């Protein structure tokens with residue numbers, strides 16, 4: 197009998213890359229081949245996630261297709277053609293009842309008023325299940341679609357993101373919760389004293405307000421964040437209520453967890469009001485041999501052109517074409533610089549190559565398959581042992597599950613792993629509430645105007 201069990205339960209999110217997280221997922225017979233623009237597919241996987249009692253589904257996004265070599269991109273369709281996420285989540289909302297619905301909207305190529313309005317609308321449409329993943333864009337392809345020759349540099353991106361988020365939250369408070377009386381008898385629809393005009397004038401934005409949507413059911417949709425740099429962690433400590441982060445060892449996860457939560461009191465926030473959810477990719481089988489075989493099969497689907505493209509992106513764009521796939525990484529590759537935003541992958545990949553003497557092929561197999569996510573391969577018991585150690589060890593508050601392929605990988609997780617988590621009392625058997633905040637155990641924010649005369 198364990199005595200060091202945590203009193204709370206694990207939180208689970210799942211990221212829906214269209215056909216799955218694995219770089220060759222679209223080649224797998226258990227994936228939906230036209231997933232990116234197949235609405236029925238999304239309804240099916242959202243309903244599966246809800247059956248598995250997931251807290252939230254998360255849709256990543258970028259405002260551009262990937263740039264790269266057509267030879268590789270034409271064999272790697274992920275994020276070349278897919279739905280705009282708020283539109284998609286609004287359509288999934290009435291097909292689900294409890295599942296949280298979160299999506300990325302970049303602070304680099306949006307205006308706060310538009311973002312505040314869209315997520316407030318989604319929160320109303322879904323009955324309080326919306327979440328916004330605040331990102332700063334670090335990819336040139338997006339800049340070119342918004343009248344810029346390059347993206348904002350790192351510090352400026354994050355300053356802009358902080359001001360952006362402040363304005364969005366201010367706009368969500370435009371109306372008091374009880375502003376709309378809709379009283380036919382007195383002939384008054386809303387109470388003038390309960391409407392607030394933001395009048396924001398800052399370095400990056402001037403926004404008068406108020407917002408043309410009533411205060412969201414959750415007060416504010418839940419704020420997610422996924423940057424791990426110093427500036428990223430400061431932004432998270434100030435605003436985020438759930439954080440995605442790639443973590444590969446328990447010690448590193450614990451250090452990240454302590455670091456992030458330790459920053460929150462400086463912003464007047466309680467560390468309980470932020471859930472750390474590192475990425476997790478699982479390949480589960482009824483036996484270990486079955487799981488290993490599933491993994492081997494997925495890895496065998498990676499085309500070398502795609503493997504090289506993903507690997508090259510991770511090591512600062514160093515062109516690996518022409519090198520022997522079964523030879524070592526060329527020395528010159530170690531001298532490169534990380535692409536903006538990929539410092540961690542850069543360091544990981546180069547240290548694997550050097551310390552484990554991996555060939556280029558072995559390296560792309562290791563990195564490209566799960567695209568840098570921590571991968572657990574095994575039986576439900578083995579996988580849950582590991583998840584439990586990370587949870588009880590306060591390295592995480594839960595996980596963001598990346599299915600290797602969809603729907604097959606999610607079906608496996610819900611059928612095999614969720615029951616094991618539940619049997620050990622680590623995860624809910626029923627939703628605690630109806631809003632995303634209630635399920636994540638987060639308080640509903642009080643309006644900044646509450647109590648003012």
Ligand SMILES: Cc1cc2nc3c(=O)[nH]c(=O)nc-3n(C[C@H](O)[C@H](O)[C@H](O)COP(=O)(O)O)c2cc1C
Nearest residue numbers: 256257300331332422423424425428440441442537
């Ligand atoms: C799980 C996860 C999901 C992410 N989703 C997005 C996304 O949808 N769009 C995006 O532009 N960046 C996304 N990112 C990238 C981060 O938001 C961030 O830009 C990146 O980690 C670099 O930030 P940093 O310099 O603070 O580390 C994601 C990162 C992680 C770990």
